[in-house]
Amino acid sequence: MDRREFSLALARPLGTAKGTIHRREGVLVRVDADGILGVGEATPLPGWTESLADCRAALDAVSDRDAALRTALDADPRDPLAETPSAVTAALDDAPAARHAVESAVLDARGRRDDRPLATLLAADPATGVPVNATLGDGSVAETVDAARAAVDDGFDCLKLKVGAGDLDRDVARLRAVREAVGPDVTLRADANAAWDRETASEAVDAVASLDCSYLEQPLAADDLDGHAALRGRGVDIALDETLATTAVADVLAADAADVLILKPMALGGPARAHAVARRARAAGVVPVVTTTIDAAPARTAAVHVASAIPDVRPCGLATGDALDGDLAPDPAPVEGGVVAVPVGPGVAGDAFDTLF
Template identity: 75%
Template structure:
């Protein structure tokens, strides 16, 4: 198994509840099989995954001669229990190893990753545009630009200012784009229960696709109480805290936002997507602002989910630079799924 450290600056600093992110750092992992190399990416994001130091420590524990290609695509590390144990508490590290094993297997056998997961995966994945927390005029201008670029799903950031301001912004967006464009609002856990309840009452008339993470990540009961009132509720940050089972048991979500880096790999993410879909909850795949290898693998996961909603995979522009040319550019509000073999043919061949 080969490794390489990397660091990528963001196009602009990103403010989060855990501080401001200015760069993404991680590890690339390479797995060789019959003359081809699979590449996987670990880009930890504390709060979602282990720290960078813990990620590297987990990768250090792996036997470099471990056999990684004998497990089924749906559970590629099952034939290497020692590897799986070493990565049990390190989802980003596990993501890298699982991705590399799947990429190597696909490249060896001539199969695209999505085809390892599904008999008839989609050849394009719809994606949403993300609209920042600007003033009304700025927000409307950004939405018009996104729609002109082919996006028919917009995610508007809310929760930074007063609720009245956000309601005005979202009303202006709906008036600007009409009924044919889906609008999501993402509060990133900014509201208390009273504010969130008022927001749902105010926004129900706007036919939102969903309201994402209106309350703190730990408030399962509060999110459950918001459901069924005219605005579907999506959970994102809560998944890292509560886990899938607790969310389903609490009936706390209509939609779950799935990040393969935080869930421990592409196959694990697809398994979660199938589990929540069976429970009547819709999955949406997104990233933790990853580099090209992880972002591309996430596109394959989304392609393997039947009738997937628009996903949060249009994130390459958040990086000032990337590890290689983008194999999954956004065109007309969608991403064409690479047809392989592996994750993206030989696109990552020279990274290790």
């Protein structure tokens, strides 16, 4: 298995629970199965995945397992590593970003071998395009309205506003101004990134419900399943994102804590793993939405395939390429008019990423 490390500057700093990030650093992997290549990306995000050092260590542990990875090409593509030797899977168990790279590379090679796009390995009739939301960062009322109008002019009909950085009254004023500016036909979402206590979150639910918001994302701390469950059924859906980094999906569903699950393939351990969670969520009556951890083009494109394999998927958080100041390769799945066209080449994007090695 070949490897190549990379580092990409962000267009603007990214604030996380672990501090502010200025660059995205990761590892590309390439498998060669008798001349059939497959490329995968591991871009760890501390707080969501293992550290970069632990990601490297996990990949070190499987770097000489080419024979095992070739065997995975013939496995069920919905769980391609299921029958891989335990020495491989155990090394990746606590390293979702590393696992994402390996699983993606295997699926890419499988698709190229069989001349099928990745999405068709996961679903019989995937969509040819995926609707996406525009994300509006924290800003003044005027700045937020200007950004919302610009996004709508670019063809987006779903906007996600970051809230929780200031007081609730300020956020409500921003949401109300955007709703008045874009009209009733644009879907609004609000993402609090676990900023509030239960009292503030309860007030927020009533406020955003009155503005016809589609969902309120992660209003409470990641481990507060009971608190999130208590917010449901009050006029706005509750979406969980950060919670999935610390809590098993089975526990989230058992607690009836969410109407929507935000699925990051990098944090869940791979495209097939993410699609399996989406199927499980749907079976439980919970809506899956796919997004990224601000990944480079290979992982972002794989996430597009995952979203397209979910029937009637709602707008996803895949318009994240502009969060990077540069990328590893030209984007094979650019956003146009609020929609991402799914690449039709075999695997993730044909041979689009082979020149990265």
